[in-house]
Amino acid sequence: MxxxxxxxxxLLDAYDELDVEPDGYREHVESCSGCRNxxxxxxxxxxxxxxxxxECLPRLAPARKRRDHWIPAIAAAxxxxxxxxxxxxxxxxxxxxxxxxxxxxxxxxxxxxxADDEAFDRELSELRRRLDRLEFEIRRRNS
Amino acid sequence: MDELVQxxxxxxxxAFDRLAREYGDRLFRFCLRLVGPTEAEDVVQETFIRVxxxxxxxxxxxxxxxxxxxxxxxxxxxxxRRNSTSRPDSEEPVDEYxxxxxxxxxxxxxxxxxxxxRLPVExxxxxxxxxxxGLSFREIADLVGCxxxxxxxxxHYAMENLRKSLRAYR
Numbered sequence: 001m002x003x004x005x006x007x008x009x010x011l012l013d014a015y016d017e018l019d020v021e022p023d024g025y026r027e028h029v030e031s032c033s034g035c036r037n038x039x040x041x042x043x044x045x046x047x048x049x050x051x052x053x054x055e056c057l058p059r060l061a062p063a064r065k066r067r068d069h070w071i072p073a074i075a076a077a078x079x080x081x082x083x084x085x086x087x088x089x090x091x092x093x094x095x096x097x098x099x100x101x102x103x104x105x106x107x108x109x110x111x112x113x114x115a116d117d118e119a120f121d122r123e124l125s126e127l128r129r130r131l132d133r134l135e136f137e138i139r140r141r142n143s
Numbered sequence: 144m145d146e147l148v149q150x151x152x153x154x155x156x157x158a159f160d161r162l163a164r165e166y167g168d169r170l171f172r173f174c175l176r177l178v179g180p181t182e183a184e185d186v187v188q189e190t191f192i193r194v195x196x197x198x199x200x201x202x203x204x205x206x207x208x209x210x211x212x213x214x215x216x217x218x219x220x221x222x223x224r225r226n227s228t229s230r231p232d233s234e235e236p237v238d239e240y241x242x243x244x245x246x247x248x249x250x251x252x253x254x255x256x257x258x259x260x261r262l263p264v265e266x267x268x269x270x271x272x273x274x275x276x277g278l279s280f281r282e283i284a285d286l287v288g289c290x291x292x293x294x295x296x297x298x299h300y301a302m303e304n305l306r307k308s309l310r311a312y313r
Contacts, residue, residue, distance in 0.1 A: 052252035
């Protein structure tokens with residue numbers, strides 16, 4: 001910084017955020033070459049960065065291990081849970097409809113089919129669809 | 144903006160597309176400079192997922208951008224912390240911008256971007272929240288949880304560091 005006076009005000013001014021100018025601010029900046037240089041540099045760095053940031057996106061990163069394997073993992077877990085449910089409790093499909101007669105040998109009635117499971121599946125599918133779409137958008141903009 | 148938030152709350156896929164269209168680039172640039180190219184996509188994705196999960200309880204007390212970048216900022220800082228403890232020694236740094244052979248406008252741009260990436264995290268965070276996220280210094284101070292003059296001080300140091308880095312090109 002070429003002049004240490006009005007340090008914060010100069011930054012706010014450079015970004016058009018100086019709502020109230022303190023007494024003597026404008027007079028000082030106009031008469032101080034250090035302050036004028038500071039303001040000019042702040043604006044220039046900001047302008048240059050905005051240009052650079054949009055013009056110079058980096059090349060795509062090298063292949064890496066993705067971290068979103070949890071989605072297929074959850075889907076696989078759900079699938080296994082459903083298969084196990086069908087194999088272990090073959091009468092469940094009946095109870096889904098009737099929700100009344102427990103299979104022989106069970107001391108308590110089977111729980112009714114949980115509508116939340118279906119809602120969760122739908123939510124998961126929707127989330128995956130949105131993620132795919134988002135990933136596509138990011139790759140498209142990045143290419 | 145209210146329309147976007149209402150759409151997101153209602154689960155409209157059109158609203159989600161609009162969210163990705165309007166904020167995807169800015170979020171990606173912010174994350175890219177803060178966490179680097181290998182993490183940026185993940186952080187952006189996770190940000191959108193968090194937005195979808197939390198939009199139901201979102202109360203618009205400030206600008207939507209401020210809330211959105213608060214989420215991205217937290218996730219980016221988590222990624223930085225994670226990387227600082229788990230980055231393998233064998234990982235070679237990647238020259239993301241490609242070779243720069245001559246003194247040119249592009250050379251200055253690349254030098255500036257590299258200088259931004261080398262800033263200490265606290266300075267870089269404030270700089271990127273102002274430049275890429277477009278938040279005001281007051282919003283940044285609220286987001287970071289520090290007084291306004293602390294946020295401005297960090298921005299000052301950032302500017303000074305960038306100025307020094309660019310001196311060779313002037």
